Amino acid sequence: MVTGAAVELTASELRDLAGSVPDPELPVLTLAELGVVREVRVLGPGRAEVELTPTYTGCPALETMASDIRLVLGGRGWDARVTTVLTPAWSTDWISAEGRRKLQEFGIAPPGPVRSGGAVFVELTVRCPHCGSPDTRLLSRFSSTACKALRSCNGCGEPFDHFKEL
Amino acid sequence: MTRAFKNAATALGDDALVLAQRLGEWSGNAPTLEEDVALTNIGLDLLGQARFLLSLAGDEDELAYLREEREFRNVQLVEQPNGDFAHTIARQLYFSCYQELLYRELASGDSQTAGLAAKAVKEVAYHRDHAVQWTLRLGDGTADSHERMRRAVDALWRFTGELFAPVEGLDVDLPALRGEWLATVSQVLERATLTLPTGPDRTAWAAGAGRQGVHTESFGRMLAEMQHLHRSHPGATW
């Protein structure tokens, strides 16, 4: 949706705009904080290409992200083409420090660092985002979305989501 | 895109699509809410893989919704009915262990599927882990859960040989992966107080199996359910 003439913007300003869009599934995070906005290129006057990388291959939020980005850039008169790139594969290590802080504040335990060799199954300590207790246990490896696991705190008794390392 | 490459993308895409459809059948029916969510999340990962792979072979919707049974190239293992929860877990254990090895190989290659494989192998590691944890719990659980798990690993064993049959156009030496797969599965079964099945690992049917478009009885019914909406209302969206 392009409204009126394009406001003059650099690729980096366009990137900031695209990155300011909230994640549809975790609106507490922006797409920039989630680390899914890969590359933004100016194709011509008022035309840009935004590369997104999915968190999970089957992430159903990807289409909403793309249309939200087109809407935000369209509001500045830019016609954005949003493409999906898989390589290099997104990792939870790309979630920014600010993103991690917001997750914690929102009641979701942020992911720990990903060790080389891929997904981590060794039970590293996951701290309860409510009371900070390290005494928590896994209830289910999958939660409301593919990227989270469900845990419970032995300290305060509250269940919570943990953003899984990927 | 060569015909052989499309054949390989279709085979792998169909494996993911058909298993995603089977897992989706648990939606609203799984033994616990957590498992409902887990199985459908695993299905969603597989659906993402299927969409990517089938798009390499042609139009994803046409391939998923408009092909006849004989045109599907998935292995027979993934089309097997969910059965009881133990059957679903045994199917997932066999398949995830295979898919993890396959994607690891693809990720280290330079074909068009390398990027997807590098991404999906991390997701599949979670699927495998989920199946392993449940195999241990059920196998080393009550007498009833042990017996159900034993029946399931035995019943599905005859579909495992097909996983390692060469696929035309696929740049991976599948037969060479069987040893590592067998070692992993044996070790899991042993920890689960189960034994590796000893029967034949493939059916003796001369016409081949899923990769040749030969499918088992229940596949037609699954396909009818998967395709009926699109066939009755072409191009339907919501």
Ligand SMILES: [Zn+2]
């Ligand atoms: Zn707590």
